[in-house]
Amino acid sequence: MKLLKPAWISHDGKPIFSIDIHPDRSRVATGGQGEDSGGKIVIWNMAPVRDEKSEKDESVPKMLCQMDNHLACVNCVRWSNNGRYLASGSDDKLVMIWQTSRYAGPSTVFGSTGTVTNVEQWRCVFTLRGHSGDVLDLAWSPHDVWLATCSIDNTIVVWNAQKFPEQVAVLNGHRSLVKGVTWDPVGTYLASQSDDKTIRVWRTSDWQQEKAITEPFEECGGTTHVLRLGWSPDGFYVVSAHAMNNSGPTAQIIERDGWKTNMDFVGHRKAVTVVRFNPNLFSKKISEGADKPQQYSCCAIGSRDRSISIWLTALKRPLVVTHDLFNSSILDITWDKTGFECMCCSWDGTVAYLEFSPEEIGTPLTPDEKMQVLEKVYGKTFASAPNGNCVANQIIETAAMLELRQKQTEERDKQKTPGSAATPATPVANGGTPAGTPVKVLNNKQIETKTADGRRRITPIFLAAAADIAGDDPIPFGQKEPTFTSSETPSTIVVEKRNEVTGPVRKSPYSDNSRSQSVVDASGAKVPTTPGAASNKPHTPSAVISPITPIKPMSLQEARIEALKKPGSATSHEKHKDKERKEKDKPNKISVKRKLDAGGSQKRPRKEKEIHRASATATVLHTPTAPAVGATETRVIYSTSGLQLPVPKVEKSASVQIGGSVGSDDQLVLVLENEVVGGPSNLHRVKCLKGGQQQWESVLASKGVVIAGNSNVCCCACEDSSLHIYSPAGRKLCPSMMLHSQLSILHVIGYYVMAVTSQGGLYVWNVQSMTAVIKNESVISIIPGNNVQIESSMLTAQGIPVISLSTGKAYTFKPDMGAWVQLASSGDPLASCSDHHSCIPKEGGHKMTGPLSALQLKKQRASQQAGQLFRTGHVAQQASTMTHLENQVAAALALKSSQEYKFWLLTYMRYLVQEGVEAKIREVCDELLGPVYKSKTASSWESHTLGLGKRHLLQEILPIVGSNLRFQRLFTEYKEQLDTAKL
DSSP states (O other): OOEOOOOOSSSTTTEEEEEEOOOSSEEEEEEEEEEEOOOOEEEEESHHHHHHHHHHHHTTTEEEEEEOOOOEEEEEEEOOOSSOOOEEEESEEEEEEEEEBSSSSOOOOTTTTOOOESSSOOEEEEEEEOOSSSSEEEEEEGGGGGEEEEEESSEHHHHHHHSOOOOOEEOOOSSEEEEEEEEESSSSSSEEEEETEEEEEEEEEOOEEEEEGGGGTTTOOOOOSOOOOOOOOOOEEEEEEEEEEEEEEEEEEEEEETTTOOOOEEOSSOOOOOEEEEEEEEEEOOOOOOOOOEEEEEEEEEEETSSEEETTTOOOSOOOOOOSSSSSSEEEEOOTTTSEEEEEEESOOEEEEOOOOOHHHOEEEHHHHHHHHHHHHHHOOOOOOOTTTOOTOOOOOOOHHHHHHHHHHHHHHTTTTTHHHHHHHOOOOOGGGOOOOOOOOOOOOOEEEEEESOOOOEOOOOOOOOSSSSSSSSOOOSOOOOOOOOOOOOOHHHHHHHEEOOOOOOSSOOOOSOOOEEEEEETTEEEEEHHHHHOOSSOOOOOOOOOOSSSOOHHHHHHHHHHHHHSSOOOOHHHHHHEEEEEEESHHHHHHHSSSSSSSSSOOOOOOGGOOOOOOOOOOOOOOTTTTTOOEEEEEOHHHHHOOOOOOOOOOOEEEEEOOOOTTOOEEEEEEEEEEEESSSOEEEEEEEEEEEEEEEEESSOOOEEEEEOOOOOEEETTTTEEEEETTOBBBBSSSSEEESSSEEEEEEETEEEETTTTEEEEEEEEEEEEEEEEEGGGGGTTOOOOOEEEEEOOOTTTEEEETTSSSEEEEETTTTTTTEEEETTTTTHHOOEEEEEEEOOTEEEEOOOOHHHHHHHHHHHHHHHHOOOOOHHHHHHHHHHHHHHHHHHHHHHHTTHHHHHHHHHHHHHHHHHOOHHHHHHHHHHHHHHSSOOOOSSOOSSSTTTEHHHHHHHHHHHHHHHHHHHGGHHHHHHHHHHSSSSS
């Protein structure tokens, strides 16, 4: 045994509260008190500790990195099992996760006046906020699936180490300060020790308390800063910190089998502060006459009596005890991965190093032998799930569950077949870069061109910087400092010379909104590159076409160019006149748009005097919107105290395309002509054209205001508040319907007609059955104030009206419930906190087009950035996500969108299964299953919803439920009932 106290490992005389050796054995981290009452974390080189020559060699750095981010004392530091992360807990209530930086160049520690140099660069990549008090201890679970932290706020927080900063659970049960946590080596339990004189064992399957042990701690007092208990590597024993036996301090041994407390480690004169098990299992012949070597574990115990004792579970007495090793209490102990090196730290600000030989503590088992021991005792455990919601030691209980798991495995294997076109990327926790994946950088190519005057021009190529955080594990630190030399390899850059002649880029002097560039090609001809010229897409007809008053091309632009050539620059007043002239030359889209059933996103200008009306004889042509979503019209409508919605201004003529494609023989156009000369008084007419040929015509007694239609129904609203409905052949389907005020909005989709009057009355008719779906329902219920505007409206193919307000909220009216229901809200905080905030429904790899998707697409854009920036705790985020998904399911149901309803229902069930919410899973399954057997009493259960069979939906949901082994009994229960019932 070797014993050493390296004096150079120090926090300038201040206490060191924690110490931990890196899994690669090249570093050791210490945490404790820093300057100005702050916290300090220092990473040290282990080579000078082990080797005296390295200690004396000035070229070997002793300190590798110092981090002072914590605002208060650091109580605990722990490396993750894979060595990628370092976790630290502090009195500032924070837990920080550190990772080595990719740019690992030396730097000077801030505030050290150049005397302290960081050889490595470590930076905080995650800050975990969940405790309301000092964080005293933390521990990584096996396989680094979870991170457990405990605090003086009486709680233990379990974090998802694969998705920081997500919280998996908050364990409440202790009634006083929690001072230590430790994990079962097979991931089944988590144990914690508190000043409330208890050790509590928690199940990882449901995060509920398994056992509370109180008897050995009834005489204990809160005299220790920490209570760091330990779990043996074979999982048989939990050894506590401070316990009492006959008024003497002990370390209590708690057996896993029945949580019995019949044994303890005795000998220390004061309270035990820390117990740390060697990570290895050892094998050795304990007695001389033994036939076989005995397997055992080794643990180190530190106490307030300033001594450390090393125990082997095969011996009744300690292997070694070192007294008066420090001047104050021992606070933490750590073992290296080999099991032969041990380090401990003390309140007096010093550390000690102990090295053992195989002859002293035995021969460690290999990792494979250790795994065989664990599998023999606990069985083969399933690999931990990457989402942190795995269940340890679950056994498949039924053949149906086994068959389901095998199918899921086969499907995953098919997706991972070699040579597939799309090979999935290697998943890496917390967004790291997969090991061995080089960053593609185009640094071996150079493009050269020539300017018009013959000079050479090298085209710059953007080289994206590599991420600052290294995705791989930190490289074991060597003994020597890194050296840097110039490369002697000749350059391999390929120079690509092009014969192009580039010219200067000029900005258009006459356009404020659009930009054009001029490029000189090899022949010297100027080629304008405008957004329209660059696009190969067919030109979409303008919403407003005025053939009678053509605009002379480029006249305004040429005039502006000539004005710029004159001496002196144009004044701001002249520029303003040019802008007004440009606005006046545009046809009036806004006034005509109000007569159309569907439109773009143009809004009415605030000042009517700035609008130049189009010619009275202009013909208006409008392209229809997608029939799957419905006719959508974006407009600005101001609501007043009397709820008087604006009425479209009566124009001379207007037309709207209601079917076919533009310019084809089957194009249907509905035309409205007012004040047609004929007879003793002016008449008005509406007619339908097909391919430019008139199909039918109808005469009106009052001026037409709004027209809308499709291949099934045509409608015209007049100035006298009447509404006329025509068949495809022009036959009036019913007498003129008189409404209580003029129409403000008119939509037609399929056989459904939607109308909103100027006084806010909403109507929806089914023309095919000649019935009213919605009768004069006032929109005043959804307009909260005078400043709220109706921004847009639409009618779905199922006859569902949707009205969107300027507040970002969208509503529909449910006749069966007699109330307005909210469908979407751009400022909804629940949606912003939801994990599925930006989820877009897809079907067969393609985006799903439905009314809910179309409605929420622009609503999400307004709050998407806020949703990405806003973060909350896991509990609040879980509740927000479930509420958001429930709202989506209900909204799709209200819109009668079957495919969207199915998508959001399956998404909702996946989330419930992932989060383990059994009560809601059962409720949904019961609703879909319905009664299994017939009964004498009539059942109100319906077998279909929106044309989808409920039991067929349940058949798709059950594999999702079976993907989590926690719910295998629930899966079996409903599968058996579903097999019994007839689908």
